[in-house]
Amino acid sequence: MPIDTTVPPSNRAHQELVSALEELHRAAGRPGMRKVSALIEEGDYPAHISHEGVRTTLKGLTVPRWETVQSIVAVLAAACVDPPRDPAAEVARFLPLWRAVTEGESSGMRSARELALSQGWGTHDGQWTPEALLGMMINPFNAIEIDPSLAVPHEPVVSEDEWVQVGVLLIEEHGAELALRALLRTLKGDYLGAEEGSPYGYHYPDQAAVDMATAFRYGCDRILRRLAVEPNLLQRSISAMHADETMDREDRIEMLSAESDASLMREVMTVTPENWHELSEQAHHQIFGYLIKKIGPVGRFGLPPEQRFRITWRVPEPPEA
DSSP states (O other), rough: OOTTTTTTTHHHHHHHHHHHHHHHHHHTOOOOOOHHHHHHHHHHOOOOOOEEEEEETOOOTTTOOOOHHHHHHHHHHOOBBBTTTHHHHHHHHHHHHHHHHHOGGGSSOOEEEEEEHSSSSSBBBBBHHHHHHHHHHHHHGGGGGOTTTSSSSOOOSOHHHHHHHHHHHHHHHHOOHHHHHOOOOHHTTTTTTTTTTTTTTOOTHHHHHHHHHHHHHHHHHHHHHHHHHTTTTTHHHHHHHHHOSSSOHHHHHHHHHTTOEEEHHHHHHTTOTTTTGGGOOOHHHHHHHHHHEEEEEEEETTTTTHEEEEEEEEEETTTTT
C-alpha cells in the first residue's frame, strides 16, 4: 500500500504496519478472526487475543501491544504454505515496523546488540530496511575502488566525502558501537548483496527484483495522486489501453483475461484513494496496467524513485500536474 506523505509520520508508520499485516494475512489464506484467535489460544504465544482484538489489529483500528502483534504474526506465518514462511523471521521483520509506530521513526534501527545477534541485513521482498541502508552505506566498497586483488573492479556508488559524512551522522544518531559492528560484519564478508562462493564479489544479485518492487510501489503512489484529482481517469485509461495497438500481446491477453473476473472488476471499478488499501493485490495490478503503459529506471541505483523511474501514462498527466 503506498503511504500518503501528507499524513503525520506516526500515522504513516501505522499504515506501513497495517499494510504488512494485511499482506501476511492474505499470504496465510485469510483465516477468519475467530480462527486466528483460537490458534493463538491453543499455542504457546505471549498474548491471548479475542477475535475482536485480532480484527482491530489487522484493520488498523488500534495500536496494539507488541505481544499482540508478535502472536498474530507468528500464527499467520505458520499458516503460510505457498511459499512457507518462518514465524521467527516474520516476527523479527515486524518488530521495527511496530517500534516505528510506538516510538517514532528513529526506533526503526535495531540496537547494536540486536544487530550483533541477528543474521543478514533484514531485506524482505525488495523492501529496504534501516539496517539494509546502514549495510550499504557503511561498506567502504561503495565509496572507493578497492584494488582488483581484493575485490572486483567497480564504479563507486557514493563519493568518499559522502561516505564519511554518512558515517559521522550514523555515529551521532546511533552510537559508535552500532557503526563499528556494522563495519566489522561487512569486512568479514557478511555484506549487503553478498553471494555465497564469491568473496569480495560485491554486487546486488536481486537488483532486478528490487527495481520491480520499488517501481510498482512508486507507480501506485503516483496513481493514487492522480485518482484523487482527475475525474474519470480510470475509465479514460481503460479506453486508452483497449485502443493501444502497440501493447505487448501477452500483456493484452493477461489484462483482457482478468476482465472476465466479475469480482475483480467490481473491485477495480470502485477504486478510490480512500479504499485502495482494502483492494486485493490483483486489483492493484489490474489498475496499474490500465493507467501505466510503461515504467522503468532512467537514473542510477540509489536515487529517489521520482528521479530513478520514468512513467509513461496511457492518459498523459494534465499540464498543471
